Amino acid sequence: MFRFLCIVLFLVVYLILSIPVFFVEWLIGKQDRDKRDLSSLRIVQWGFRCILKITGVSVTVIGEENVPENEPVLFIGNHRSFFDILLTYTRCRSKTGYVAKKEMEKIPLLSTWMKFLYCLFLDRHDPKEGMKTILKAIEYVKNGISICIFPEGTRNKGEELTLLPFKEGSFKIADKTGCAVVPISLNNTAAIFENQFPRIRKTHVVIEYGKPVYPKDLDRETRKHLAPYFQNIVQETITRNAKLV
Template sequence: MRTIITVLFAVLGIIFCFPYHLYLKQLAKKDQDKAYIKAQKLVKGFFGAVMFLTGCKRTVIGKENIPADQPVMFVGNHRSYFDILSCHNAIDMPLGFMSKDNIKDIPLLYKYMDDIGCTYLDRTDLKKGLETILQTADIIKSGHSMMIFPEGTRNKGDELLPFKDGAFKIAQKAGCLIIPVAICGTDKCMEANKHNFLHSSKVVIEFLEPVDIRGLKPKERKEVLDAIPGKIQAARLKNLPMIEK
């Protein structure tokens, strides 16, 4: 029943909010920032309602590590579609995501993603992939934070998948801080369940200390970036007992 109610709400919400998307599209022609803020509020409300219906209970750690005076790039492990819902609503700032381009196969959904500044990565075309990296860096330069999942796909294993280099190239080109994010328990909301049925679950999101690669020499930068997956995995394992209580 939980799954049916949540899915119905999500589908009907996407459909019936579409006129608001059209309004935001027109507003953006006059005032891009105002349209962006309104879109963020709409998405936050929608995500919050979905998580409430699903029964996900979120614990957030380390918000003091997020600077309030500058855009950053969040880099997290990827377990579930609920990573996006949980992280977006855990952060008190506008936030876009880099997604795989096949998300556009879902009718209407990507329209709202456009509204909050998401970008779409085509991993089969190197030229288009580079264009997306530069586009994402430009969004951060313009003052809007972005979140990226460098594993590239939802990971069902105990160990993190290798991080793809593109995420860190974005931070380098944007000249921004990197905030590592350890995500724990989101897969228990859906992907870890039989037939992907929705279940109530505890979710822990931890924002780790910022990583600054600005001004580092290539060798130093590589050492700093190579350490990020280990930090995320250590925090994730530390927080696992919190979702099993």
């Protein structure tokens, strides 16, 4: 419980102190948008690293060299914890927007940082608005910004090593842009917080970055069903890595 309270306190102080930083970042962006994007990325990554430090989590990372450099990609992964975002975002080397649920847009200050960092807010209950979000993500990728999305559509609260069905809409981002899809497989992240809510527990997690897959290199039938194809990759990886936890 002590770690949980420390994280809440840190987050509140961080967001309040970031108010003048928004203004500085806005000024930087008026002169050099790329410089602002990079500085905003590093500021948020620093905050996330501090939170992870408080949790006491230890991380084994496999295959990070698989992530292509100097080109935008679509990251997809399984999703069991709020900490999945922190764990993966701290490892982003370049501009990367995450697709988050629409409700997060209502959180003051946090949503401002998210918009600075090209995050998108998906309305899971309105297909028309959901498609607009996917189209915006496609636009971002075409402009050199990577996108990370969790194709299960929500946090999976089921048994460890299970997956909810991946949604096909997530993969239109890669299919329409030709960018690589990089699978991210996460093991044991729910053990940090969700398994014993509201307590935070020191734990060990495993993150594996799979080899990039370009949809154009797949056969026609597989390309029609990208969701189960990548779900199988993630399922096989988390099953294999379970012994490393």
